[in-house]
Amino acid sequence: MRLDTNTLNTARPAGGAALPPSGLPEIALFAGCPELIGSPFSYAREEEVYGEGEETEYVYKIVSGAVRTCRILADGRRQIHGFHLPGDLFGFEPGQTHRLTAEAIADTRVLMFKRRQLERIATRNVEVACQLWTMTARNLQHAEEHMLLLGRRTALERVAAFIIEMDARLGGTGSIELPMSRRDIADYLGLTLETVSRSVSQLQQDRALALSGARRVVLNRPAMSRIVED
Amino acid sequence: MRLDTNTLNTARPAGGAALPPSGLPEIALFAGCPELIGSPFSYAREEEVYGEGEETEYVYKIVSGAVRTCRILADGRRQIHGFHLPGDLFGFEPGQTHRLTAEAIADTRVLMFKRRQLERIATRNVEVACQLWTMTARNLQHAEEHMLLLGRRTALERVAAFIIEMDARLGGTGSIELPMSRRDIADYLGLTLETVSRSVSQLQQDRALALSGARRVVLNRPAMSRIVED
């Protein structure tokens, strides 16, 4: 299974950590675009970044922490559409208003960019316009992969695919610290938190992964891949 | 629930039928772009238009008929990502290869456009580039809506939402002819064909819709909306 990150990756060196461990992340949005400078901002754990229906005024790039974007039905059912990790860009949607809600999963630092300014540059700079389109396309690709998962995968396959995706996005070292709760995972995978927990236990029993605490995961890559193979 | 068509609508007059009932559909892809002329082509029912992994050489615009795009797992599980109806554009994916398979649901006539040529024009014509981006964005929006459906909706809600979506895309008259089989609907909604059939029967019993034959549907819009309301 091929799960691409749904991110425009500018800060992350190929195959390296989520952020350069030493220096600060660059403040410009794109490498070739020094006139786009972001304003640093912070959100506390569980704080809303923007809500469904709000004006799409800013675009955000995560420096540290993590953000979820989701939709909620009137009766409380929630579908998380994606998780955004350090280096990821989010909040860029066509149209005047956000169709999703964005909330910080952990204490999160971001850089904010004026959407208007970004668009103004995109109309002039083909490079930037292309990067924006690529980002939207990558989001679409991720969504397509996720639809297959939601529509046709079993609970065990979903959880395994999720862990593999997270490992890939967090550096691909095979040893990760999940930033989100079981409930968040469940709402991302279209399951209940109990089923997620049971599936993780199952994977551990099958020696496909090892836990230390609930969130620290070491994966047995071959075994995990075998579960989700298509 | 707001379900947008995932189409770049150029041929369809606002609120009108899928195609102007009289004249032929225009042969150019975009209204303001007469140099892009498509070649007519036809596919028989169940014929493949392109397969997963093939080169993305052409973009297609449907003149008549219908096409599904899907992914299939090794064990036969299939997820249909979308249906493409007259006036819709499909086959435009970033990257060198198609990530989805496209097949004709019914005998279908299309116009084919060289992807390369389209991209060449897009780099020069901001208007066209913007339309392409809007199309990708609309596909993404549709995908987001669909993820909520696949992850958090009941079978009855899914089927009701599907009929509403089809009505909207087929003219919004409240009386439609479904071009696809129960199996196709099932693979779109992440259900089995039996469950789709049962749900349709249920909706009929609840007076939310009326059938004549399996594919001709007249909907009771208020009752249908009540079922999927969020």
Added chain:
DNA sequence: CGGGTGATTGAGCCCGCTCAACTCTCGTGG
């Protein structure tokens, strides 16, 4: 040491799946 949050585990149930029989429609040919 409690207290609180998050995660795990257990027991039972139900929605949607599986398997199977039946019906309906429609095209073909006698």
Added chain:
DNA sequence: CCACGAGAGTTGAGCGGGCTCAATCACCCG
């Protein structure tokens, strides 16, 4: 005109994966 067959759709019976509800456990942080 009906007979027939094939494919699509419907309906029924029973099962099971994932959900619900609830109890327990693990881990922080005072």
